[in-house]
Amino acid sequence: MNSTVLAALVSGALFGLGLAISGMTDRRVILGFLDLFGEFNPQLAYVLAGAVAVTAIAFRFVLNLPRPALAAGFQLPAATAVDRRLLLGAGIFGIGWGLVGFCPGPALVGLAGGLRDAMIFVPAMLAGSYCHYLLERRARIGEE
Amino acid sequence: MNNWAYGLFGGVLIGLSATLLLWSIGRIAGISGIVNGLGTAPRSDRSWRLAFLLGLMTAGGIALQFLPYAPMRAQTGSTPLLLLAGLLVGFGTRMGGGCTSGHGVCGLGRLSWRSLAAVLTFMAAAIATVFIVRHLTGAPE
Numbered sequence: 001m002n003s004t005v006l007a008a009l010v011s012g013a014l015f016g017l018g019l020a021i022s023g024m025t026d027r028r029v030i031l032g033f034l035d036l037f038g039e040f041n042p043q044l045a046y047v048l049a050g051a052v053a054v055t056a057i058a059f060r061f062v063l064n065l066p067r068p069a070l071a072a073g074f075q076l077p078a079a080t081a082v083d084r085r086l087l088l089g090a091g092i093f094g095i096g097w098g099l100v101g102f103c104p105g106p107a108l109v110g111l112a113g114g115l116r117d118a119m120i121f122v123p124a125m126l127a128g129s130y131c132h133y134l135l136e137r138r139a140r141i142g143e144e
Numbered sequence: 145m146n147n148w149a150y151g152l153f154g155g156v157l158i159g160l161s162a163t164l165l166l167w168s169i170g171r172i173a174g175i176s177g178i179v180n181g182l183g184t185a186p187r188s189d190r191s192w193r194l195a196f197l198l199g200l201m202t203a204g205g206i207a208l209q210f211l212p213y214a215p216m217r218a219q220t221g222s223t224p225l226l227l228l229a230g231l232l233v234g235f236g237t238r239m240g241g242g243c244t245s246g247h248g249v250c251g252l253g254r255l256s257w258r259s260l261a262a263v264l265t266f267m268a269a270a271i272a273t274v275f276i277v278r279h280l281t282g283a284p285e
Contacts (some may be wrong), residue, residue, distance in 0.1 A: 003168075004168070004192050005191050005192060005195040006195075007168035007169055007192075007196070008165065008168075008169065008171075008191075008192040008195040008196040008199070009195040009196065009198060009199040009201065010164065010199060011161045011162075011164045011165040011168070011173060011196060012195065012196035012197060012198065012200035012201075012203070013161075013199035013202065013203035013219070014157050014158070014160055014161035014164065014199075014203075015157070015161035015173060015175075015196075015198065015199075015200050015204075015245075016161070016200035016202070016203040016204025016205070016207070017154075017157055017200060017203045017218050018154040018155065018156075018157030018158035018161060018187060018198060019154065019200075019204055020154070020203075020204045020207035020208050020211060020214070021150055021153060021154040021157065021207060021211065021225075022150055022151050022153070022154020022155055022158070023145040023146075023147070023150060023154070023213060023214055024156075024219020025149065025204070025208060025214070026145055026213075026214070026215035027215070027221075028145070028160025028215070028223070029145050030273055031278075032146075033242065033266075034244070034257055034270045034273075035271075035272050035274050035275075035276040035278055036271055036275070037275055037279060038274075038278055038279065039225070041148070042145050042148075042253075043145065043146050043147070043148075043151050043223050044151075046149075046151030046152050046155060046251070047151045047154055047155035047158070048152065048155060048248060049150070049152065049155060049218075050152040050153065050154065050156040050158070050159060051156065051158040051248075051249040051253075052155075052159065052248075052249060052253055053155075053156070053159065054155075054156055054158075054159025054160055054162075054163060054201040054253075054254045054270070055159045055163060055249055055250060055252070055253025055254070056163050056252070056253045056255070057168075058159070058160075058163040058253075059162075059166060059250075059253045059254050060162065061168075062163060062166050062167045063254065065167075067170070068166070068167060068168060068169055068170035069168050069169075070168050070169050070223060071168075071169045071170040071171075072170075073170055073270075074166070074170040074202055075170050075171055075172075075174065076172065076254070077241065077242075077256075079241065079258060080256070080258055081258065082257065082259070082261040083280070084256050085239060085240070086240050086258060086261065086265075087240075087261065087262075087265050088239060088240070089236045089237070089238070089239030089240025089241065090234075090236065090240040090247070090261075090262040090263075090264065090265035090266040090269070091236070091240075091265050091269045092235055092236030092239065092240070092269075093232065093233055093235075093236030093237045093240055093243060093266050093269070093275065094236070094241075094265060094266035094267065094268065094269025094270040094272075095232050095236070095269050095270070095273050096228070096229040096231070096232025096233035096235075096236060097229070097233060097244075097266060097269075097270045097273075098228040098231070098269065098270030098271065098272070098274045098277070099228065099229040099232070099273055099277065100221055100225060100226055100234065102226075102229065102230075103175075103181065103237075103243050103244045103245075104175040104176045104233065104237060104243045104245070105175040105200070105232065105243070105245050106212055107200060107245065108179075108197065108200060108201055108204075108234075109200060109204030109205060109208065110174065110208070110215070110285060111201070111205075112200075112201035112204055112205025112208075113203065113204065113205040113207075113208030113209065113214065113217070114208075114217045114221065115203070115208075115215060115216075115217050115218055116217060116218055116219035116220075117220060117221045117226055119168045119217070120221075120223055120226040120227060120230070121226045121227075121229065121230040121233075122176075122230065124227040124228075124229070124230025124231050124234065125229070125230040125231070125233050125234035126179070126228065126232065126234060127230070127231060127234060128181070128230060128231035128235035128236075128238075129176070129180055129235065129238045130153055130183075130234070131234070131235055131236035131238065132235045132238040132239050133180075133183070133184070133232075133235070133238065137145025140186025142183065144217040
């Protein structure tokens, strides 16, 4: 196993542990957070605060390094514009998230942990992503 | 489950995970992006994605077997609703270029306005959806 793969494996494991320990795979907890006008559950705010507190500080140091430890360069998203595609996509994601309380990471961990709801949700999620890929490819071919 | 200590601790682990991935191989720990790249990225760019997802699902899946507050494994939601929500989440995260991890944990961490706009939008859409489902229609989840 090379060091790149090992780093990704350890990073993924930390992420999965974090999602499980923080309770994010329980979609009732997520729906509780989103239910501002009902039985509000602040759990997600603690998790996001803990995570962003680390990244906001650590990313500064890391991104000031000349390059990553095991790669030629940082590969950050190139897009910076707040455009229609970003907002529409985020809006569609938000509706799906609010309907059942699963987002991609917790759903994958839930699937691995044997949650029946995640076993139904994840294949549909992959299908939805593939639908967008196909639509976009068709639009690109149409332009050419 | 509502426990600030577990929440903060888990959140810090997630932040450390994203930091490790950026520091080591220069990549953003966005789950939807990592998954989507499995199908579209060049072959040489796939092994780290597979390794990350393997670690995520193995460690997270095992942890769920031991946590006393892990969610019930039995199905609790309506199948059509889970399918519809899955389609929307998959489609929307690909279109919007990220989910709670890529735009939320990583994008906010690098102070990206684009990610902040995405986070505010999906939070608002999700809050509105929950309001409509729980308080206007009274339908079960």
